Every structure is written in structure tokens, then in C-alpha cells.
Amino acid sequence: MGRAIMIIGAGALAVGVIIYALIGCAQSQRYDVRSLPKWAWMLVILLLPVVGAVLWLLFGRPRADEAVREAQRGRGPDDDPQFLRNLEERRRQQEQARRLQDWENELKRTGRAPGARPVVDEPLDPMDPRYGGTDGTPPDPQDPAPGAPEK
Numbered sequence: 001m002g003r004a005i006m007i008i009g010a011g012a013l014a015v016g017v018i019i020y021a022l023i024g025c026a027q028s029q030r031y032d033v034r035s036l037p038k039w040a041w042m043l044v045i046l047l048l049p050v051v052g053a054v055l056w057l058l059f060g061r062p063r064a065d066e067a068v069r070e071a072q073r074g075r076g077p078d079d080d081p082q083f084l085r086n087l088e089e090r091r092r093q094q095e096q097a098r099r100l101q102d103w104e105n106e107l108k109r110t111g112r113a114p115g116a117r118p119v120v121d122e123p124l125d126p127m128d129p130r131y132g133g134t135d136g137t138p139p140d141p142q143d144p145a146p147g148a149p150e151k
Contacts, residue, residue: 021045021053032062
């Protein structure tokens, strides 16, 4: 009777190893399998039940250090909240610097701040009739403004 229990135990162990190897092979990624293609390992495990399962465990399954290395691989920069905050801050600083540069350029070019209203009292063009004549001389204060009704 003791011998029968050992045979049943060995058979159960063999079936367990075969099932473990088949499930491991089926769940492994195609490119992680070593030595043979994944489909070939499935055939070896099925056609040579115990030997194929042991061969799979020794030579075919992906190495444990590869799985650990893949799990420990860092996140991408777009997954890191600190990186995203730094990126947004840098973008804001660049936008602020660009606006300041535009403001300074406009001030140098026109002599007034962007958005400032031009002074209306001074003529923009020396040929402006408010200067008096077309020769650029100032108007005579006694002369009526052009287009004003005469008294």
C-alpha cells in the first residue's frame, strides 16, 4: 500500500509539473521565450510530458531577472508628476520672457508701451493741416482751424 501511495504521489507531481509548464509557456510573451519558439515548447511539453516540462523549466521559460528588470524599469517622463510640474513651470517662464521681450521691442519701436493710446494732440505727420501749411510751419493762432466755420 505504501508503494501505491508513492506512485500516486509521483504521478500527481508529474501532472502538476506538466500543467505548470504548459500554463507558464502559454502565458509567457512570445519574444521572452528562450531557445525555441513558443509553439515548439508547447509541442515538446505535450509530446514529452515530464522531460519536456523539465526542459521548459530549465531552458525555455523567461529568466526571472528579466521579469524583475522589466518591473523595476522606471516610468516614462510623462508619467512623473514632478517632471510635468517642472515642464509647466518652464513653459510659463518662457512665455513670460517672450511677452516681456515683445513689450520691450514695442516700446523701443514706437516709444510707447504696447496698448497705450497715442497722444492725439500732437500731429503725427508734419504735413498734417494742424501744422498750418503744407510746408510744415506751425499754424498761426489767429487763423481758424481748417474746416471750422468763419466768424
